Amino acid sequence: MRILLCNDDGLNAPGIQVLKEHLAKQGHDIVTVAPAGESSGKSHAMTFDRPVMVEQISAREFAVHGTPADCAFIGLCGLMADSPPHFLVSGVNHGLNLGVDVNYSGTIGAASQAALLGYRAIAASVDLERSRLAGSSPEQAFERAAQLVAEPVERLAHLKWPARLVLSLNHPGIEPRGIKPANCHAVVPYAPRLVSLTTEDSSRRQYLIDGVREDVCEDVEQDLAIVLAGYVSVSFLDVRQSISYSxxxxxxxxxxxxxxxxxxxxxxxxxxxxxxxxxxxxxxxxxxxxxxxxxxxxxxxxxxxxVPKQVADIKTGAVTDLAGVMSSR
Structure with a gap:
């Protein structure tokens, strides 16, 4: 199958390179279109105020001086327009994308752009921190997550796939206990924090926006709780962001x-x-x-x-069927 590979950590990031190797071993035709540098936290932002420079690094690798969503759009509507891919795969992200964090994620943003254009899209993420605490290297975590995506992707092509939805996979970084369908609601994996930085110029202020990780979730059906329990979480995310009025x-x-x-x-x-x-x-x-x-x-x-961005019902047949397909790998 033809696969467009994107991410938000950059073209040379280990996560996307390991995933590319695993997909190639499965015999897939891979084209990589990724940001030229780190672009995490860009969500679904696109570049409209200037031309976007694209560098061809090799025959099937392109570095985009833009956002992850730019990469998906340029790949689908430009570089692969004459031979459209069967899937866009975004990742493997250097960290989890759970709960409300999917709204900030460039990894999800690239996959969302593909879904809006009518393509099947997968976003894959892995918990590097947990892998480190368990004594594993980042390379081992990426290998586990990449294998999770690469092995069943052929079977996923035959799954009945709801339109305009992104398949989001989150790997615990350690050897998983299994795969479970998950809700993706307004759980906060990281408590937001604003840090004021000192500056020499009193007329200017600097702030650092980050978050403090909170490994607590009482709702066992949420993606955060499932990953914390050592499972791979499987969710469909709705990219349309349309709601019924109240x-x-x-x-x-x-x-x-x-x-x-x-x-x-x-x-x-x-x-x-x-x-x-x-x-x-x-x-x-x-x-x-x-x-x-x-x-x-x-x-x-x-x-x-x-009205979260996400599809929130794990009883949806497609999600349950999907977990079954992936568990049978």
Missing amino acids: DTLVQALFAALGARTPTLASKRSSRLKLRWLKTVVVSVGKSVQEASGGDRKGEQKRTADE
């Missing part, structure tokens, strides 16, 4: 406008309503908050919990 919020909006809430009898009318809402929500935001009263804060929290 009835309570919409009613408050129309009340603030002094208008009667219309009945939505079709999907088309729903789309028209949402389009219209987008044009007015900014201007009436304050009125909506007043009309919602004390329940506004609770409503925000509820809808935020219901």
